[in-house]
Amino acid sequence: MKYTKNFYQIKSNLEIFERLKAERETIGYYNLxxxxxxxxxxxxxxxxxxxxxVLGIGGSSLGARAIYEFLLPSNNYSKDLLFLETVDPLKINHCLKKVDLKDAQFVVISKSGNTIETISLFKYLNSLVEIDKSNCTIISEAQSSLTQFANDNNIKVFDLAKNVGGRFSVFSVVGLVPLAMVGVDIDNLLNGCKRVVDSFFKQEEYYKPIIRKARFLVENKSRFNINVLFSYSSLLESFNKWYVQLWAESLGKVNVNGTRQALTPIGLVGPVDQHSFLQMIMDGVRDKTVTFIKIDDLKDGTIIPKDSSKKFDNLSWGCAEDFTFNELLNMQADATIQSIQEQDDIPCDVISIRTVDEYNIAKIMFSYQLLVSCIGAFLQINTYDQPGVEYGKINLAEKFTQTS
Known part of the structure; x- marks a missing residue:
């Protein structure tokens, strides 16, 4: 009897763990x-x-932006960090109105060294102000044309290791250099990362939640193929965008036997999206998992004041007076979480961030990187390439060839 098959079997947790341990030898982000x-x-x-x-797009900017915008409201940085990550001219020039270009340090980031958005922005800014070794820092792979440009012009360059992918590069020089420039404690960021990676690979606190969640998502991917991240703080809006890129570009792949995989990420911010997408979650098709993120301490004690003048007596929610906005935000999160849990058929989990600092944002970001690596291993895909993205680059190059 001859037997053949065209399906793959989901590996055991131990096999996946051993695969990730082996990846540490070749995939650079694990050791950052x-x-x-x-x-x-x-x-x-x-x-x-x-x-x-920062001149960069995608993995060259999203991670640093997520960290900076998470920390910004509770810190008094002496410098301003801005991200130019689009070729939309209206957006570019609107952003530049906020900047004294003669008092700016330009950080040009491109792993490959030939990202069209970044190079085009670089040339445009140089037409507005001379960019040279006095006001420029370049981050790229050692052998790229951008690194060669830096060397030719005596511009400081930081090498990005070839084995660190863009969307996994936030804790490399890509994120650490610009963040350090404005005063972010990058050592505390890395301490948060170490806490997670050490725990995971010692199979301690972080191991079971990450690998069990990865397994659940893969085992149920046909039923729950949409993964919603519901973050209860505007501080996490850019974190959501980082998550969407990490998730989509890593997991939207064809696996070992040619089957297309589809776990679709959606990032929501509460309480704003309680008034829109929550309706879809509650009463729509049961094809979604939901992860809630809460921040216990926002480092802000602003209170909803008590009305002593009787001016607002006829308005609702007098019971909220004397509560902090932080308390209100978390009560809204808890009420939404309870509503989801009461449905009994919407898989959900809750992540609580203790407070707003480098250590805690790094822990959750590194946890998500490990989660994505676990899911990719279970799916038996290449988590770290992005062949689908390359088609657009090829077609764009052809369009320039046709018009030149």
Whole structure:
């Protein structure tokens, strides 16, 4: 008897764990938490410009932006960090109105060195102000044309390791250099990462939640193929965008036997999206999992004031007076979580971030990177390439060839 098959069997948790342990030898992001940051910090301290302007797109900007915008409201940074990540001219010029270009440090980031959006922005900004070694930092792979440009023009360049993919690069020089320039404690970021990676690979606190969630999502991917991240704080809006790229570009692949995989990420922010997408979750098709993220302490004690003048007596929600907005936000989150849980047929989980600091945002971001790696291993795909993205680049190059 001859037997053949065209389906794959879901591996055991132990097999997946061993695969991730093996990946640590070749996939660079796993070991970023242990890097020496001395050179980055020394260089960052030498930057005296008021504005730090990052030219990058996708993995070159989303992670650093997520961290910066999470930390910004509760910190008094002496510099402003801005991200130019579009070729929409209206957006570009609107953003530049906020910047004194003569008092700006330009951080040009492209892993490949030939990202069209980044190179085009670089050329445009150079037409507005001379960009040279006095106001420019470049981050790219060692052998890229952008690194060669930096060397030819005596511009400081930080090498991005070839085995660190863009969407997994937030804790590499891609994220650490611009964040350090504005005063973010990058060592505390890496401490948060180390807490997670050490725990996971020692099969301690972080191991079971990550690998069990990955397994559930893969085993139920046909039924629940939409994964909703419902973040209860506007501080996490850019984190949601980072999550969407990490998830979609890593997991939308063809697996070992040619089957197309589809776990679709959606990022929501509460309470705003309680008034829109929550309706779809509650009464729509049961094809979604929901992960809630709450922040216990926003480091802000602003209170909903008590009305002593009787002016608002006829308005509702007098019971909310004397509560902090932080308390209100988390009560709204808890009420929504309870509503979902009461449905009994919507898989959901809850992540609580203790407070707003580098350590805690790093823990959740590194946890998500590990989760994506686990899911990719279960799916038996290449988690770290993005062949689908390359088609658009090829077609764009052809269009320029046709019009030149």
């Amino acid at each position: 938490p242990y890097q020496d940051t001395t050179e980055i910090k020394k260089y960052a301290q030498s930057i005296t410009k008021k504005y730090v302007v």
